[in-house]
Amino acid sequence: MITATSCWSCWAKTPQPNRQSPSKQTPRSCPSPPRGWADPMSIVEPTQIWWTVEELANSGLPELPGSKPGINALAQRFGWRVIEGCAKRKVGRGGGWIYHWSVLPLAARRKLLVDASEALNERPDRGNAWAAFDSLPETAKTKARTRLAALQMADGLHQSGVTHVHAVAEAARQCGSSARSIYNWIGMVEGVAPEDRLAYLVPRNRLAVRKPIKATCNRAFMDYLKSLYLRLEQPTYAQCYRDACAKARHEGWDVPTNKTAKRRLDCASAEFLGPNAA
Numbered sequence: 485m486i487t488a489t490s491c492w493s494c495w496a497k498t499p500q501p502n503r504q505s506p507s508k509q510t511p512r513s514c515p516s517p518p519r520g521w522a523d524p525m526s527i528v529e530p531t532q533i534w535w536t537v538e539e540l541a542n543s544g545l546p547e548l549p550g551s552k553p554g555i556n557a558l559a560q561r562f563g564w565r566v567i568e569g570c571a572k573r574k575v576g577r578g579g580g581w582i583y584h585w586s587v588l589p590l591a592a593r594r595k596l597l598v599d600a601s602e603a604l605n606e607r608p609d610r611g612n613a614w615a616a617f618d619s620l621p622e623t624a625k626t627k628a629r630t631r632l633a634a635l636q637m638a639d640g641l642h643q644s645g646v647t648h649v650h651a652v653a654e655a656a657r658q659c660g661s662s663a664r665s666i667y668n669w670i671g672m673v674e675g676v677a678p679e680d681r682l683a684y685l686v687p688r689n690r691l692a693v694r695k696p697i698k699a700t701c702n703r704a705f706m707d708y709l710k711s712l713y714l715r716l717e718q719p720t721y722a723q724c725y726r727d728a729c730a731k732a733r734h735e736g737w738d739v740p741t742n743k744t745a746k747r748r749l750d751c752a753s754a755e756f757l758g759p760n761a762a
Contacts (some may be wrong), residue, residue: 530599537552542721542742544722564587641654641655664746672685
């Protein structure tokens with residue numbers, strides 16, 4: 485069972501109570517894990533590691549405000565920006581801050597980890613994996629080959645007598661990645677024959693098993709979401725999505741992803757308001 489504390493580094497980065505104001509807090513670094521901590525092989529990361537303020541406000545994740553001012557207030561309250569390695573300036577238009585997923589509230593982190601675990605377990609069979617690989621652009625194939633080379637290097641070092649932890653660390657250094665990424669790649673090919681590993685090392689979203697969309701259930705969900713969003717009170721989309729998800733759990737509706745629902749809602753709102761809405 486995967487929990488939000490399955491990663492020691494994520495636990496260590498979690499904001500802890502501090503009587504000092506956020507501006508006076510001393511940046512923390514991640515200490516070494518205690519004896520008996522979970523094997524790194526069990527580490528799972530969300531598919532999205534860094535989040536902008538706008539993305540967090542629109543994510544619909546539990547215990548997160550549904551507005552940018554609310555997210556900024558939460559970040560200020562818990563001192564996200566002074567936690568070492570967990571906040572950085574956004575490059576490009578608009579500026580602002582982006583935050584590492586590990587600073588989020590416990591319920592939000594748990595939701596991200598559960599989603600990542602489910603995606604990891606949805607592994608296609610050998611034939612479909614190679615068919616998907618053959619249809620990928622060369623950039624995705626190159627990334628998979630780089631990952632395979634890193635795993636082969638780690639295996640070779642381990643077989644030569646180097647401890648597994650040091651073998652992974654050296655392979656990560658050589659390929660310019662992190663040890664955690666290497667462990668994630670190992671998990672992606674666990675139980676896969678060596679000759680088939682390349683096909684399973686492409687980015688996860690490329691190998692995701694597409695579930696058929698239940699049009700009737702989705703229509704009921706979207707109708708309810710639209711009725712919430714178009715109220716005169718003008719609630720935020722994030723709040724409407726959370727309320728619609730709660731209703732869907734009660735009614736047994738199939739729920740589209742956050743981005744899919746937002747895209748459909750924007751189209752439906754444009755049709756409802758008409759071309760002269762502005």
